[in-house]
Amino acid sequence: MSFFLAIDAGGTKTTGVLADETRILARAVTGTVKLMRVSEGEATSRLRGLLSQLSLEAKVSLADLTRTCIGLAGLSIEAVREWAEREIGEVVGGELLLCGDQEIALDGAFRGGEGILVIAGTGSNVIGRASDGTRYSAGGWGPALGDEGSGFWIGQEALRGGFWARDRNIPTVLLEEISEFWKLESIGEIVEKANLRPGPDFAALTPVVVKCAEQGDDLAKAILERAGEELAEQVSLVAVKMLETGTNGEVGLAYTGSVIEHVGIVRESMVRALKQSAPRVKLMEGAVDSLEGALWRARGGGRNA
Known part of the structure; x- marks a missing residue:
């Protein structure tokens, strides 16, 4: 056996x-x-x-x-x-196969076949595989250089947006809620913590932003919607590259990661944007189980992939 x-x-x-x-x-x-x-x-x-x-x-x-x-x-x-x-x-x-975490997620969804995967958790990345097996990607350059639409990006944008609104007397509870979450007592303490090097875990602020949006904070909702639009743009870039290789018909889009899985505002915003920018890309039901992709490969799937 x-x-x-x-x-x-x-x-x-x-x-x-x-x-x-x-x-x-x-x-x-x-x-x-x-x-x-x-x-x-x-x-x-x-x-x-x-x-x-x-x-x-x-x-x-x-x-x-x-x-x-x-x-x-x-x-x-x-x-x-x-x-x-x-x-x-x-x-x-036995044999040891080392793969990127995005590769096993892609296989968890498509078992070596054609499709696009969007990853949006702490970081973000989009990877696609065309019908001829060629892989294409967009994003995934890390928090300092990109990761648009990720938890880290949402947390940073919430802070930036909160201070932007404060300078302009635009109502938002973002800074108040972040201050409470971080157990801080003043604007100065927020500034100090946000500018630490190495910095704080900005991705941990995502639930705070979601809470504010659900309670009617327009700025928080706009940040989450923009996160979905940023992810859609990366998906569109990969889709264009795949379509140039001769991919025909609809292209399946799978997803994984805490943000895209659990934050409905982000996912719905991404889908709306894709209807305009990449109408042939169709979101699949349910999040990908990356571990299934790793097991598929371990059992011998994709030996020529």
């Missing part, structure tokens, strides 16, 4: 399954192992703990694995790839 390990190592958490050809034998979850967020020692400890838990629950030795597929954020960074190859390779048997 063959055994397969699939891991989705994202920016906020790491999930894994150990399976045979037809059944999932064990599931486990731990914190992120993304080296840009935690130390190498912490990442290694979390990864090894996850692997041990899966092996124990499934009653399968890691040495007996046929193939492992791990989707890892930041894989384009050489140090990240070297760490993953070393730490996983030392404890698991």
Whole structure:
């Protein structure tokens, strides 16, 4: 019997399954192992703990694995790839497949076929695969250079918008709610915290912005709607590239990430914008399970992809 390990190592958490050809034998979850967020020692400890838990629950030795597929954020960074190859390779048997986290999400939706995936959580990215297998992307350059429509972007825009409105005496409760969330007592403290280096977790402010929008704050709602429009623009860029390769008919659009999954205003705004900019792109029902894409690859799917 063959055994397969699939891991989705994202920016906020790491999930894994150990399976045979037809059944999932064990599931486990731990914190992120993304080296840009935690130390190498912490990442290694979390990864090894996850692997041990899966092996124990499934009653399968890691040495007996046929193939492992791990989707890892930041894989384009050489140090990240070297760490993953070393730490996983030392404890698991069989073949090791390293993929970007966006690749396994794309496969979770389309199983190697044509389609576009929009990722909008802490960061944002859009990736598409044309009918000939060519991949295209837009965004994903990190918070300092882009990540439009992401949680980080929404948090920063809420602060910028709040101060913009304060200078112009435009009513909004954004700064008040952010101050309460951060447990601060003055405008000066907000300015100081927002300008710290390294900076605060701006993405954590997304629920605050959503709350303000739901309570009728026009500026908060406008920020969330603009987030959807920014994501739609990136999707449109990828769609144009795919259509130039000869893609015919409608193109499926899948999504994953906390913002696009849970913030309806953002998702609905994106769909409205796409009706104008990319009418052949159609949103699929339900969020993608990236781990399913990693397991599909571990079991041998996409061997020629």
